[in-house]
Amino acid sequence: MIAYLIRRLLGAIPLLFGISTLIFFVVHLAPGDPTSLYFSEDSDPEIAELMRHNFGLDRPLPEQYGIWIFRFFRGEFGWSYGHHRPVADVLREAVPNTLLLSSVALVLIFVLGVATGMLSAVKHHSTLDKIITLVTFFFYSMPGFWFALMLLLLFSYQLGWFPSSHMRSMEFIYEGLTPLGRLADRLHHIALPAIALGLGSYATVARYTRASMLEVIRSDYVRTARAKGLPERTVLFRHALRNALLPVITLLGLHIPFLISGAVLIETIFGWPGMGRVIVTGIFQRDYPLIMASTFLAASMVVAGNLLADIAYGFVDPRIRHAGEEER
Amino acid sequence: MATYSPWLAESWKFSKDHKSLTFLLRNDVTWHDGVRFSAYDVEFAAPLYKEPSIASSVVRWQDHITNVVALDSFRVRFDFDAVYPYQFTDANVAKPLPRHILEGLTPEEIRDSPFHRSPIGTGPFQFDSWTAQQSIVLTAYEEYFEGRPHLDRVVFKIVPDRVNLLTQLRTGEIDFYPKLPPHALQELEENDALEVIEVPSRVYYYLGWQNDFPLFADRKVRRALTMAIDRETIVSTLLYGKGGVIHGPILPFLWAYTSDVPTIPYNQDEAKRLFAETGWVDSDGDGWLDKDGEKFEFTMKTNENNDLRKDVVVIVQEMLAKVGVKLHPETVEWTVFAEQVRGRQFEASCYGWSQGVKVDLTSIWHSRSIESSYNMVSYRNDDVDRLIDQAVLELDRGKAKRLWAETQRVIAGDVPYTFLFYLDDLYAIDKRFENVNIITYAWHYNLHQWYVPPGKRKY
Numbered sequence: 001m002i003a004y005l006i007r008r009l010l011g012a013i014p015l016l017f018g019i020s021t022l023i024f025f026v027v028h029l030a031p032g033d034p035t036s037l038y039f040s041e042d043s044d045p046e047i048a049e050l051m052r053h054n055f056g057l058d059r060p061l062p063e064q065y066g067i068w069i070f071r072f073f074r075g076e077f078g079w080s081y082g083h084h085r086p087v088a089d090v091l092r093e094a095v096p097n098t099l100l101l102s103s104v105a106l107v108l109i110f111v112l113g114v115a116t117g118m119l120s121a122v123k124h125h126s127t128l129d130k131i132i133t134l135v136t137f138f139f140y141s142m143p144g145f146w147f148a149l150m151l152l153l154l155f156s157y158q159l160g161w162f163p164s165s166h167m168r169s170m171e172f173i174y175e176g177l178t179p180l181g182r183l184a185d186r187l188h189h190i191a192l193p194a195i196a197l198g199l200g201s202y203a204t205v206a207r208y209t210r211a212s213m214l215e216v217i218r219s220d221y222v223r224t225a226r227a228k229g230l231p232e233r234t235v236l237f238r239h240a241l242r243n244a245l246l247p248v249i250t251l252l253g254l255h256i257p258f259l260i261s262g263a264v265l266i267e268t269i270f271g272w273p274g275m276g277r278v279i280v281t282g283i284f285q286r287d288y289p290l291i292m293a294s295t296f297l298a299a300s301m302v303v304a305g306n307l308l309a310d311i312a313y314g315f316v317d318p319r320i321r322h323a324g325e326e327e328r
Numbered sequence: 329m330a331t332y333s334p335w336l337a338e339s340w341k342f343s344k345d346h347k348s349l350t351f352l353l354r355n356d357v358t359w360h361d362g363v364r365f366s367a368y369d370v371e372f373a374a375p376l377y378k379e380p381s382i383a384s385s386v387v388r389w390q391d392h393i394t395n396v397v398a399l400d401s402f403r404v405r406f407d408f409d410a411v412y413p414y415q416f417t418d419a420n421v422a423k424p425l426p427r428h429i430l431e432g433l434t435p436e437e438i439r440d441s442p443f444h445r446s447p448i449g450t451g452p453f454q455f456d457s458w459t460a461q462q463s464i465v466l467t468a469y470e471e472y473f474e475g476r477p478h479l480d481r482v483v484f485k486i487v488p489d490r491v492n493l494l495t496q497l498r499t500g501e502i503d504f505y506p507k508l509p510p511h512a513l514q515e516l517e518e519n520d521a522l523e524v525i526e527v528p529s530r531v532y533y534y535l536g537w538q539n540d541f542p543l544f545a546d547r548k549v550r551r552a553l554t555m556a557i558d559r560e561t562i563v564s565t566l567l568y569g570k571g572g573v574i575h576g577p578i579l580p581f582l583w584a585y586t587s588d589v590p591t592i593p594y595n596q597d598e599a600k601r602l603f604a605e606t607g608w609v610d611s612d613g614d615g616w617l618d619k620d621g622e623k624f625e626f627t628m629k630t631n632e633n634n635d636l637r638k639d640v641v642v643i644v645q646e647m648l649a650k651v652g653v654k655l656h657p658e659t660v661e662w663t664v665f666a667e668q669v670r671g672r673q674f675e676a677s678c679y680g681w682s683q684g685v686k687v688d689l690t691s692i693w694h695s696r697s698i699e700s701s702y703n704m705v706s707y708r709n710d711d712v713d714r715l716i717d718q719a720v721l722e723l724d725r726g727k728a729k730r731l732w733a734e735t736q737r738v739i740a741g742d743v744p745y746t747f748l749f750y751l752d753d754l755y756a757i758d759k760r761f762e763n764v765n766i767i768t769y770a771w772h773y774n775l776h777q778w779y780v781p782p783g784k785r786k787y
Contacts, residue, residue: 036666041691042684043385045670045701050383083460085445093460149491157495164496165487171457171465172481172787268488273461277488284633286663 012303019299027291034081034286078289087293098274102259104190105198113202117209140203145265148196162192165271193270197263213244242316253309257301346411349419353402357473359426360454367398372427379435386421412721414686452477452776461486477776506771508754510568522756525766528581529753532574533680535746540706541675543626550743552602556651557644558594563749566639570752576736579750584687586733589740599651610652617652625654630678631665637678672704689716707744760784
């Protein structure tokens with residue numbers, strides 16, 4: 001298992017390097033000018049030239065690539081054109097915020113998704129199942145940004161139950177709160193964006209779990225377990241669920257990159273200071289160093305997510321673990 | 329020119345030859361860390377604005393300032409190598425920096441210094457905190473030289489979504505919303521807690537015809553196009569009347585403005601007649617003008633992130649279709665748009681300028697700016713070049729005004745742009761604030777005088 005892991009990790013290096021190189025040339029060759037920030041009557045075009053020189057953009061592309069590689073291997077992400085500070089600082093602030101929001105959303109998605117899916121499968125063809133099916137399809141088919149706006153208008157504007165934006169109350173209020181009050185304040189602020197972010201995927205997970213659970217419940221070994229006289233609880237949780245979770249784990253793996261890359265629409269609507277906004281603004285501003293660093297992070301997360309999913313398979317399904325060992 | 333009143337400087341005086349300007353500074357001003365503000369801070373900061381590695385946006389404004397020297401703690405002299413009308417303005421854009429903090433650093437180090445994420449100044453409010461993508465907080469500076477401001481704290485809340493911002497305005501989560509979109513006005517009128525203040529902005533929109541593009545080379549054609557566009561309707565529908573039609577390149581609130589320019593009234597029949605005069609008629613009856621077998625059609629570019637401009641292009645497309653002119657709209661992402669427009673790679677464009685504090689038409693209308701600056705429609709007129717060159721050096725305000733008026737007349741007559749409208753800025757503010765005085769250049773200029781009476785205080 002460990003050798004397998006090492007092999008996978010080593011294999012990821014050229015992959016990530018290749019992705020980064022490709023992205024480097026794509027973003028630099030794409031039309032658009034990072035100094036267009038300085039396109040204004042008040043600012044002489046010469047200033048844009050000076051900035052281009054200061055950023056090193058007047059050098060030949062291969063040279064810029066060489067400089068980038070050199071710095072990259074020394075662990076330097078460079079200087080953000082748009083934020084006027086090190087890219088590492090920008091990411092250091094945005095990544096934890098995104099991580100917080102998306103992990104809360106991820107828990108909502110998978111815990112609630114699996115629970116509803118199971119409930120729906122166990123009570124197959126009941127009224128409850130039909131209601132769940134209806135509701136999950138409704139959530140599934142709804143565009144996330146629209147749902148976010150509806151949440152905002154209903155719960156913030158009409159009812160006034162939740163704050164409209166930000167991670168917490170303004171500093172001068174927040175700092176006067178007790179530790180418990182601060183936790184409550186943060187939960188109060190994260191509720192709407194987390195729900196808005198998670199709902200679509202929650203519905204997907206619920207549907208997947210239901211389908212896969214139904215298949216497993218009908219299989220021979222579950223019937224055998226029931227025939228042995230095992231309590232229904234043990235049958236469902238020990239025998240059925242474990243196998244039914246396989247496709248859900250694939251989904252989970254696919255969701256790992258989203259932990260870091262953030263969701264630009266939800267972040268924008270709820271004023272959440274995360275990676276989605278950083279990346280998208282970076283792209284619109286042609287903030288090359290920032291784009292490079294954040295796409296590298298995102299690519300690493302994709303690789304990591306796949307790896308984690310593969311490992312998780314092994315835990316749930318001994319057949320896969322065996323296959324891995326035999327390969328070795 | 330805006331008029332200047334004493335603030336950090338008590339008084340000032342030009343030398344006899346008008347080539348040096350000496351400021352006498354107040355002696356009771358302190359930086360927010362308590363250190364006394366002096367002429368050495370001015371002397372220290374001034375050269376940094378000329379540094380290419382810093383690339384300050386006012387670097388060109390420093391061209392004629394040769395030397396800045398502190399004569400003693402409270403007197404500082406600016407030396408110029410030329411005499412021109414905006415000497416005083418140029419001396420004022422270089423904001424002083426705290427020498428005691430940044431001294432000994434190279435310009436690059438100063439440029440990249442963390443100081444800029446937690447700066448200090450001499451104003452009524454001091455920097456408190458900056459949470460990226462969330463908020464910037466300023467607090468009252470107790471020792472402010474004109475007395476502590478009334479407000480304890482000013483929070484700039486960063487809310488990227490407009491629907492959310494409007495929601496917060498209605499729920500009272502925010503008290504002030506600068507640059508309100510006009511479509512929100514009607515709804516807010518019913519809100520008793522809010523007041524909306526309207527101020528003309530520095531921004532005007534125009535349609536730029538690429539004068540080098542054969543289709544638009546003839547002034548008559550550009551005139552006919554302008555005549556076919558109903559600008560009053562654009563202002564009343566898209567801006568809900570919050571703005572006004574313009575006819576020339578200088579905005580009404582500037583001292584050099586003249587209303588005495590050739591105007592082009594909306595008249596589609598007259599437009600058709602003008603097109604016919606230049607040979608453009610609908611000879612095959614397909615609804616579109618043609619000449620020598622070519623249809624009158626072109627592409628108009630604008631930038632993706634501006635909804636108002638996209639709407640303008642669509643309305644203009646419809647209006648031009650009525651006179652048989654086919655406009656193909658093309659929206660381009662901002663950075664690409666800037667690059668293409670700067671490179672004059674467009675047939676027609678819809679864009680806007682924000683007019684600066686200095687009246688200077690060089691960068692947009694002088695023919696030498698075709699290559700080097702913002703004359704992107706390739707407008708060439710020797711008279712305009714000559715008038716501009718004279719006007720920028722004219723010290724006599726009356727004479728300068730006449731020169732600029734003549735420049736505006738010639739440009740308006742040549743129709744290199746179709747000047748569309750200027751915009752009003754709308755500021756929504758909670759009614760509990762008093763003493764709010766918003767002007768075109770800065771909504772915050774008297775922020776230290778804003779006041780909430782004790783009974784109405786919220787925080």
